[in-house]
Each structure stands twice: as C-alpha cells, then as structure tokens.
Amino acid sequence: MEISAAGRLEVRITAADVGKRVSVRSMIEHAAPGEKFTDTVGILTSWDKGVLRITRKSGESVRIAESALVAGRLVPAAPARRRGPAASYDELARVAARAWPPVESERLGDWELRAASGFTRRANSVLPLGDPGVSLDEALDAVRRWYGERGLPAYVQTATGAEGAQELLCAELEKRGWVREVTAELWVGPLAPVADLAEPSGVVLSREADEAWLARYQRKGVSEVALRVLGAGPSVWFATVPGSAEAVAPAAIGRCVVDGRWAGFAAVEVDPELRRQGLGTAVMAALARRALDEGASAAWLQVEAENEGARALYAGMGFAAHHAYHHYREPDDRAFGR
Numbered sequence: 001m002e003i004s005a006a007g008r009l010e011v012r013i014t015a016a017d018v019g020k021r022v023s024v025r026s027m028i029e030h031a032a033p034g035e036k037f038t039d040t041v042g043i044l045t046s047w048d049k050g051v052l053r054i055t056r057k058s059g060e061s062v063r064i065a066e067s068a069l070v071a072g073r074l075v076p077a078a079p080a081r082r083r084g085p086a087a088s089y090d091e092l093a094r095v096a097a098r099a100w101p102p103v104e105s106e107r108l109g110d111w112e113l114r115a116a117s118g119f120t121r122r123a124n125s126v127l128p129l130g131d132p133g134v135s136l137d138e139a140l141d142a143v144r145r146w147y148g149e150r151g152l153p154a155y156v157q158t159a160t161g162a163e164g165a166q167e168l169l170c171a172e173l174e175k176r177g178w179v180r181e182v183t184a185e186l187w188v189g190p191l192a193p194v195a196d197l198a199e200p201s202g203v204v205l206s207r208e209a210d211e212a213w214l215a216r217y218q219r220k221g222v223s224e225v226a227l228r229v230l231g232a233g234p235s236v237w238f239a240t241v242p243g244s245a246e247a248v249a250p251a252a253i254g255r256c257v258v259d260g261r262w263a264g265f266a267a268v269e270v271d272p273e274l275r276r277q278g279l280g281t282a283v284m285a286a287l288a289r290r291a292l293d294e295g296a297s298a299a300w301l302q303v304e305a306e307n308e309g310a311r312a313l314y315a316g317m318g319f320a321a322h323h324a325y326h327h328y329r330e331p332d333d334r335a336f337g338r
Helices: 091-099 136-149 167-175 213-214 224-231 279-291 307-317
Strands: 021-027 037-046 051-057 063-064 069-074 102-106 111-115 127-128 155-160 179-190 205-206 236-241 252-259 261-269 298-304 318-329
Touching: 021 051, 021 063, 021 252, 037 063, 037 167, 051 167, 091 167, 091 252, 091 261, 091 298, 091 318, 102 136, 102 318, 111 136, 136 236, 155 167, 167 213, 205 279, 213 236, 213 252, 224 236, 261 279, 298 307
Parallel strands: 127 155, 261 298
Antiparallel strands: 021 037, 021 069, 037 051, 051 063, 102 111, 111 127, 155 318, 179 298, 179 318, 205 236, 236 252, 252 261
8 A cells, every 4th residue: 555754544546547457445334343444456447426446356346435445556467477378368368269169250340249059158249359449339239239130148258357358348338237147267377287197098089079078068958059169169179088888978078279379178077976086187188288299388278266176176287367257248128227
C-alpha cells in the first residue's frame, strides 16, 4: 500500500485508472473482531457512482464502496512466469482454439463466432480476440442473431488473470446481464518431463478415434459433428490403453494436438475401477513422446477450477495455471425487460 512521508496510508488511484492493475485496502462492513480490513488485487474494471469493481485473477468480481477505501495504488503487470514455458494469452487462446475447432465459423471484426451444433461450449462460443469493428452493443446483438439462427444459445468466451486478458469485457458483459456459467483454467508446463513420467508400453496411438476409444469417452452419444471436432486440428493423436478381454471400453484414453511448439492434452480418462494405477500418466507420457518427435517443447491443458484431484496431479507433472477462462451466456430477455 502507498504510505505517505508522514506514515499515513493513502489512496493513489482514481477513476482514470480503470483498466489498470491495482491493489486496494478497504474496511470490512460488519467485520468480525480482529478483521477490520481486507486487501484486493486485480484489474480495476469500473469506478462509477461511488463504487469500484475489481476483477481478480480468478474472474471473481469484487465491489468496493469508495467510502470504504483506506489505501490504493497501481501495481505493475503480473511478473513473468518462473516455471514452465512463457506465453502470451493471445498465443495460447489461438492455440487452444485450433485444437478444438468448430464446424462452422464467421468473423465479426477480430471476433470469431464458432458453432458445432452445440457440442461443447468451446466450439459454440465467440472468441473475442480484439476489436469487433462495431460498438459492443452492436456486436452482442449480431452475436445473438447469429447463434439464434442456428438454434443455439449465445456464449462469449473470455479470460482473466494474464497480461492482455479480458477483465474489462467480463465487466461489460455482466453489466448487460450476461451470466458466467463455467470457469476453468488453462495450465502450461514443459513437455519433456511429461514424456519421462512413465514407459509407453501398453499405450496404442492412432490418428483416429475408433469405436473402442469412443466407448470410454465421457461424452455419450457422440455425433458426427462431435467426431469432426475431435478429429480436427493441426496434428491430432488419440491414445488407448486396451482393457481386459471382457471389458466393453478401454482401460484409459487420451487426446493430444500438436501445434508448433505446443502439445495440448485433453480427454484423458481412466476406467474408475482402475484409477490410481498410473494409466492416465502412461497415456500422457506416450502422447508427449510423439509430440516431442514432431518438434513440440511445451504443453498445455485445461482443468476445471473445482477439480482438486486433477489440479494436484498436473501440478506434480510440472504444470501451473496460466489464466482462467469463462463462458458467458446471453441474458434472459424476460429478466432484463427486453
């Protein structure tokens, strides 16, 4: 916190600092004994009518009354990563999008509208990397029309917690009644250590998801559209650990997309009765070896914020969170008087 020469805490931010990273201390209303103040760090996304809104790295939006401010200052951009590969949000967002491509897409300025008959939000949401070329309200109206024509709800995918992410857009969407339905994180790590985690024996690699692989895949009733999404990408590999002769589905599966220096892991699933035997690790190791052979050196994956087991597993493999991403759904017009 900023401290004056006289030793007093000072508020050294103003409404002109909207869009910048700040750290503030504020008084807690109805605080418990010994908990008079709280500190908040994040992007100042608005300062209006005596209320500040700060968006934390996780995407959580915190509202603070101006009258409750005790101290505040600008803080530099988040420090460069000290573990794993360095990457910008823009680079990773584009790599992740190419690894899970839609069946249909259309440009709206720098925004990409994506659709795949409703198979996953990632393939059925707007990726807003830049300026849509029109006002935000006009862009959102166009988005809702485009998805409405396809019988789909409109979603906008955003990110927080990385340099160049979209905290301001998140705040604007929330102001307009868009509802955040899903939050997950994109993690990155070095690829070579993953390849060294286990021996690849017993893991079968293929360019296509066969019937056995699909029998283990958690999304049941996979359609032709889903198969097109799963099979598309710069260089796609599917891994399978066969089950017993009596088993209906494989013991474990996984998917990896190699794109330049990046290898993206997804759909790593293990028979619930065979978990904690290293099968998931073996799948990732085999896919990592193949990605290394194709020239990749860095890895990424996506994990839900509440999945503590997966987070602990991936942290042990050398992965760490890069940014959080969110899907905002269009508002219910009845609730907002439209």
